[in-house]
Structure formats: structure tokens, C-alpha cells
Amino acid sequence: RYVLGSVLNQVLLHQSIIGEESKIQMEMIDEYPDIVIGCAGGGSNMGGLMASFMRDKLEGKTNPHFIAVEPGSCPTMTRGKYAYDFCDTGHITPLAKMYTLGAGYIPSPDHAGGLRYHGMSPILSKLYHDGLLDEARSVKQTEVFKAAVEFAKYETILPAPESAHAILAAMQEAIKCKETGESKVILFNLSGTGNFDMGAYMAYRGGKMKDYEPTAADLGEGFATLPQIPGIQE
Numbered sequence: 001r002y003v004l005g006s007v008l009n010q011v012l013l014h015q016s017i018i019g020e021e022s023k024i025q026m027e028m029i030d031e032y033p034d035i036v037i038g039c040a041g042g043g044s045n046m047g048g049l050m051a052s053f054m055r056d057k058l059e060g061k062t063n064p065h066f067i068a069v070e071p072g073s074c075p076t077m078t079r080g081k082y083a084y085d086f087c088d089t090g091h092i093t094p095l096a097k098m099y100t101l102g103a104g105y106i107p108s109p110d111h112a113g114g115l116r117y118h119g120m121s122p123i124l125s126k127l128y129h130d131g132l133l134d135e136a137r138s139v140k141q142t143e144v145f146k147a148a149v150e151f152a153k154y155e156t157i158l159p160a161p162e163s164a165h166a167i168l169a170a171m172q173e174a175i176k177c178k179e180t181g182e183s184k185v186i187l188f189n190l191s192g193t194g195n196f197d198m199g200a201y202m203a204y205r206g207g208k209m210k211d212y213e214p215t216a217a218d219l220g221e222g223f224a225t226l227p228q229i230p231g232i233q234e
Contacts, residue, residue, distance in 0.1 A: 006042030006114070007087045007098075007121050015048025022187060023052040033064050033187035035173055039165040040068035040077065040136070041114050043121025049189045050133070057132065067135045067173075068124065069165040071144075073212040074107040074116045076100060077136035079219060082129055083226055084233050085119055095227060098125040101214075105222030108212030110141050111161045111200035118222065137169055140211040144168050145204040148194065160192035161200055 005011060026032055036053050038046030046068045056062040070077055077099045085100040087093040100119040107116040120128075127133040141161070148164035150171075151157070159167055166188040177184050194201060203209045214222075228234055 002088070002090075002092045004042070004087060004093065006044040006117070007096075007119060008093070009121075009123055011044050012047035012051070012121055012123055015044045016051035018045075018048040018189065019050060019052035022049060022189075026185075026187065031185050032062060034184040035065045035067065035170075035186045037067045037069060037166045037169045037173070037186065037188040039115055039162045039189070039191070040070045040120065040124070041074070041117040041162070042119070043124040045162070045189060045191050047121055047124050049187075053187075054127065054132065065135070066133045067137055067169050068128070068133060069137050069139060069169045071107075071110065071115050071165065072138045072140050073110045073214065074101065074105075074118070075138045075214070076118065076120045077125075077128055078138040079214075080120070081223060081226070082125060084229055085226055087119055089118070095229070096122040098122045099128065100226070101219060102222030102225040104225030105219075108214065110212050111145075111197065111203070111209070115162050115165065139165060139168055140213075142204065142209055142211050145201065145209065147171050149201075149204070157190070158194040158201070159190060160194045161197055163189065163191045164194075166190070 036050050038049045040046045050066050053064050080099040080101045084095045084097050086103040089103050098119045105118045144164045147168035148159050151167050170186050170188040
């Protein structure tokens with residue numbers, strides 16, 4: 001008996017309460033997001049946040065721009081393959097079609113935490129493949145921590161490294177609006193605090209943090225572990 005805490009469809013269904021609550025909170029201030037941003041590793045965070053708003057988009061009621069933000073060290077959506085793969089590294093789960101780097105892919109040792117995962121939720125993968133999840137963005141961890149420190153200075157909340165990926169993208173989108181003169185409502189998910197990530201913040205502040213991005217050879221090793229399925233994936 002083995003149940004993943006992300007990736008799988010039932011997990012995203014449970015996490016959709018995040019999107020439901022976010023939508024109600026937006027209604028309380030008479031707003032609706034033009035842009036919805038979430039960090040993305042296995043997909044439970046992004047999938048949960050955007051669920052209610054994606055429903056509106058599918059029904060043709062609204063057209064928010066969805067952005068999934070992933071670490072450069074584990075670029076599942078931006079550099080992965082849309083293929084059948086195991087949802088876990090132990091090859092216990094059934095095969096699912098997803099954006100993946102291969103269950104055998106070993107990400108670089110950085111501070112992206114739970115975002116360092118080889119495969120993306122089948123639901124998010126399908127939505128991204130079909131163009132409904134509008135954008136996947138890969139970012140460097142030094143940029144993420146720079147945004148996190150700036151956020152902490154102004155909001156007095158030290159964000160978790162995973163959450164800071166969404167914060168960085170939100171800042172980038174806000175800067176675009178400032179440059180173009182547009183006014184947009186930006187929703188992002190601050191999913192956790194960085195109270196247990198002080199070592200990572202110390203590494204950043206001490207100038208010891210480095211950016212890791214896989215080479216084509218690194219990705220090739222991961223893709224080589226994709227399962228062979230006669231007549232479907234060979």
C-alpha cells in the first residue's frame with residue numbers, strides 16, 4: 001500500500017480546497033485574478049490553487065493566465081518529455097502520461113525542496129499540453145532567494161523556498177505591469193514559511209549558494225529510464 005502526497009489525481013482533488021478558499025477571498029474584496037501563479041514540483045500546489053479558476057476558464061466564463069513555476073534544477077515541464085512514466089522513483093504506482101524527466105532522474109542538490117520531482121501531475125500535464133495551463137517557467141534558485149528576502153523585508157513573512165518560486169514570478173509579472181502601465185490582479189500561493197530553511201537562507205546571504213541546471217547529457221540519462229511500452233512508447 002503506497003500513496004503519494006502529490007502528483008496523483010486524488011491528491012489534487014483534495015488540494016482544490018485551496019482554490020475554492022482563494023476564490024471566496026477574492027470575491028470578498030470584489031476582485032478576480034488576471035494571473036494565477038503557483039510553484040510546481042509534483043503539481044499539488046499549483047493544481048489545488050488553480051482548480052476553481054480553471055473550471056471558470058473551461059466553462060468560458062473567464063480567461064485567467066496560469067503560470068506554473070519550477071526550479072531550474074528540475075525542469076519537468078519546460079524541458080521534460082510528455083510520456084508515460086512511473087509517478088514515483090520506486091516504480092510502484094501505475095504508469096501515467098505526464099511531463100517527466102524520467103523516474104531515474106536525479107536532480108542537483110539545491111534548496112528547492114519538494115519541487116525537486118521528476119514528474120508532473122497527469123492533470124496539470126494534460127492542461128499544459130493542451131494550452132489551458134498557459135505557461136511553465138523555470139527559475140534559478142539564487143533569483144528565488146533574492147525575491148524571498150525582499151518579500152520578507154516588506155511583508156515580515158519568511159517564505160519557504162518552494163513558495164518563493166511563486167513569489168518571484170509574481171514580482172516579475174508586477175514589474176511587467178509597471179513597465180506597460182497595465183493594471184492586473186495577481187494571485188499567488190504563499191504555501192509555507194521558511195522557519196525550517198534557515199540553513200538555505202544563510203547559504204544565500206553568505207554568498208555560498210549556486211545555481212544548478214541539468215545538461216543535455218543529464219536529461220538524457222533520465223529519459224533513458226522511461227519505460228518501454230510496445231506499440232505505445234518504444
